Amino acid sequence: xxxxxxxxxxxxxxxxxxxxxxxxxxxxxxxxxxxxxxxxxxxxxxxxxxxxxxxxxxxxxxxxxxxxxxxxxxxxxxxxxxxxxxxxxxxxxxxxxxxxxxxxxxxxxxxxxxxxxxxxxxxxxxxxxxxxxxxxxxxxxxxxxxxxxxxxxxxxxxxxxxxxxxxxxxxxxxxxxxxxxxxxxxxxxxxxxxxxx
Amino acid sequence: xxxxxxxxxxxxxxxxxxxxxxxxxxxxxxxxxxxxxxxxxxxxxxxxxxxxxxxxxxxxxxxxxxxxxxxxxxxxxxxxxxxxxxxxxxxxxxxxxxxxxxxxxxxxxxxxxxxxxxxxxxxxxxxxxxxxxxxxxxxxxxxxxxxxxxxxxxxxxxxxxxxxxxxxxxxxxxxxxxxxxxxxxxxxxxxxxxxxx
DNA sequence: CTAAAAACTGACCAAATGGTCAAGTTTTTT
DNA sequence: AAAAAACTTGACCATTTGGTCAGTTTTTAG
Numbered sequence: 001x002x003x004x005x006x007x008x009x010x011x012x013x014x015x016x017x018x019x020x021x022x023x024x025x026x027x028x029x030x031x032x033x034x035x036x037x038x039x040x041x042x043x044x045x046x047x048x049x050x051x052x053x054x055x056x057x058x059x060x061x062x063x064x065x066x067x068x069x070x071x072x073x074x075x076x077x078x079x080x081x082x083x084x085x086x087x088x089x090x091x092x093x094x095x096x097x098x099x100x101x102x103x104x105x106x107x108x109x110x111x112x113x114x115x116x117x118x119x120x121x122x123x124x125x126x127x128x129x130x131x132x133x134x135x136x137x138x139x140x141x142x143x144x145x146x147x148x149x150x151x152x153x154x155x156x157x158x159x160x161x162x163x164x165x166x167x168x169x170x171x172x173x174x175x176x177x178x179x180x181x182x183x184x185x186x187x188x189x190x191x192x193x194x195x196x197x
Numbered sequence: 198x199x200x201x202x203x204x205x206x207x208x209x210x211x212x213x214x215x216x217x218x219x220x221x222x223x224x225x226x227x228x229x230x231x232x233x234x235x236x237x238x239x240x241x242x243x244x245x246x247x248x249x250x251x252x253x254x255x256x257x258x259x260x261x262x263x264x265x266x267x268x269x270x271x272x273x274x275x276x277x278x279x280x281x282x283x284x285x286x287x288x289x290x291x292x293x294x295x296x297x298x299x300x301x302x303x304x305x306x307x308x309x310x311x312x313x314x315x316x317x318x319x320x321x322x323x324x325x326x327x328x329x330x331x332x333x334x335x336x337x338x339x340x341x342x343x344x345x346x347x348x349x350x351x352x353x354x355x356x357x358x359x360x361x362x363x364x365x366x367x368x369x370x371x372x373x374x375x376x377x378x379x380x381x382x383x384x385x386x387x388x389x390x391x392x393x394x
Numbered sequence: 395c396t397a398a399a400a401a402c403t404g405a406c407c408a409a410a411t412g413g414t415c416a417a418g419t420t421t422t423t424t
Numbered sequence: 425a426a427a428a429a430a431c432t433t434g435a436c437c438a439t440t441t442g443g444t445c446a447g448t449t450t451t452t453a454g
Contacts, residue, residue, distance in 0.1 A: 009294070010295055010296070011209065011211045011212065011295070012208065012209040012211065012212045012291070013212065014208045014209065014211070014212025014213075015208065015209050015210065015211025015212035015213075016211075017410080017411065017412085018411080018412060018413080019410085019411080019412090027432090027433095028432070028433050028434075029412090029413090029433090030413090030414080030415090030432075030433055030434080030435095031431085031432060031433070033412085033413065033414080034430095034431070034432075034433090035431095037413095038412075038413075039412065039413090090294045093290070093294055093349070093350070094209070094291075094294060096349065096350045096352050096353050097206070097287045097290055097291060097349055097350070098207055098208070099207075099352045100352040100353065100356065104352070104356060107352070107353055107356035107357065108356040108357070108359070111353075111356070111357060112356060112357045112359065115357050132389045134375075134378070135371070135375050137357070137358070138371070138372065138375040141346070141354060141357075141372075142343060142375070142376075142379055144346075145342045145343050145346035145350075146339060146342050146343065148346075149338070149341075149342035149345075149346075152290070152293065152294055153290070153293045153294070153342075155293050155296045155297040155301070155304070156293050156297065156304055156308075157338060159297065159301060159304035159305040159308070159309060160304060160305070160308060160309045160312050160334070160338075161334070162305070162309065174332070174335070175335065175338075178331075178332050178335040178339070179339075181331070181383070182339055182379060182383045185382050185383045185385075185389065186378070186379045186382045186383065186389075187389075188382075188389035192329045192382070192383075192385035192389065214440080214441065214442085215441080215442060215443080216440085216441080216442090224402095224403095225402075225403050225404075226403090226442090226443090227402075227403050227404075227405095227443090227444085227445090228401085228402060228403070230442085230443065230444080231401075231402065231403085232401095234443095235442075235443075236442065236443090
């Protein structure tokens with residue numbers, strides 16, 4: 001599965017070959033077919049695994065009633081995922097770029113429900129005057145876009161920042177703080193004049 | 198080229214087949230090889246074309262001396278590109294996900310220089326007290342991430358928003374305004390308490 | 395008009411692909 | 425201890441792949 005995730009991340013579903021996966025896993029190709037049947041089924045297994053990780057990362061959001069802390073924690077956990085499982089993120093990104101043929105149902109049911117739910121929570125906070133008015137769904141979209149980009153497009157940020165051996169822990173730390181700053185300022189949860197750390 | 202862009206966007210370099218491109222272009226496969234030689238060369242031609250469009254979209258930024266107007270205009274032009282050339286954006290995204298093997302030089306020279314340059318401009322604005330202090334490079338990263346996501350991951354946003362026939366012009370309009378709000382609030386250029394339009 | 399250059403294409407090929415299978419080996423069950 | 429079940433794998437196959445090429449058609453130049 002790990003080998004498959006890597007190869008699918010690097011080449012997409014169509015471009016990945018079962019022999020490349022077999023080579024990466026250091027197993028004969030026939031063995032992989034014994035366990036997973038077809039390339040399609042293996043891909044689905046990898047995708048299901050990723051969706052599980054994704055969904056479980058969502059659970060954290062919304063248990064506390066403090067918008068600033070909740071949003072910061074969520075951003076931090078999303079960034080942790082971008083750092084620790086970039087390949088998973090890339091497989092997912094590949095699937096989305098292709099129009100999400102295999103996960104459309106998941107997107108428009110479970111994921112949509114989750115977003116609707118959390119957006120309602122954010123709207124409550126706004127109504128209670130706990131944060132500035134924002135488009136709650138788009139706020140969630142922004143958090144996803146800003147955090148996922150550090151996994152999916154690492155090569156771009158790495159090149160622009162002049163890191164020859166990929167992004168460092170410090171880069172991720174800085175990125176995380178900047179995202180938190182942006183999101184909290186958008187929500188009016190930290191004074192804009194404050195210097196960034 | 199148009200057909201190739203579409204197929205490469207859908208399947209990535211490895212997954213795209215010359216016959217699929219030929220079919221899409223309604224031409225015999227041999228004809229495509231006559232003009233472009235190899236699949237690799239065709240892909241490079243497509244990529245070069247996209248890089249051109251990208252670079253020219255950058256030119257606008259920085260001519261005026263009004264941060265709010267400049268940033269808004271830039272966000273608007275990036276969103277225009279996400280809407281009008283989503284396939285180009287996806288080809289580029291595919292390349293980045295794969296580690297940018299073919300455009301690494303471009304990223305760490307031209308693009309890096311451009312970012313260094315514009316970040317310096319933003320730093321000037323900050324020094325002049327025209328906007329709140331922010332990490333200028335990360336501000337640019339945020340704008341790119343927030344705008345490109347509407348091309349690359351359209352399928353995701355479309356599913357979550359419950360749009361059965363893809364995103365509408367209005368969705369793009371709302372997204373654009375939300376991104377502008379987020380960026381301007383981050384920069385302290387609009388009061389946070391203001392209601393969003 | 396003509397001949398040469400350029401553009402085009404159907405038919406083909408070697409290599410790579412996803413997948414199968416029979417013949418084993420190892421592990422589990424009884 | 426032996427039978428059954430599960431696992432492993434080298435060799436193989438039909439199909440698809442990127443790419444070629446000989447021959448035809450179209451365009452250009454004198």
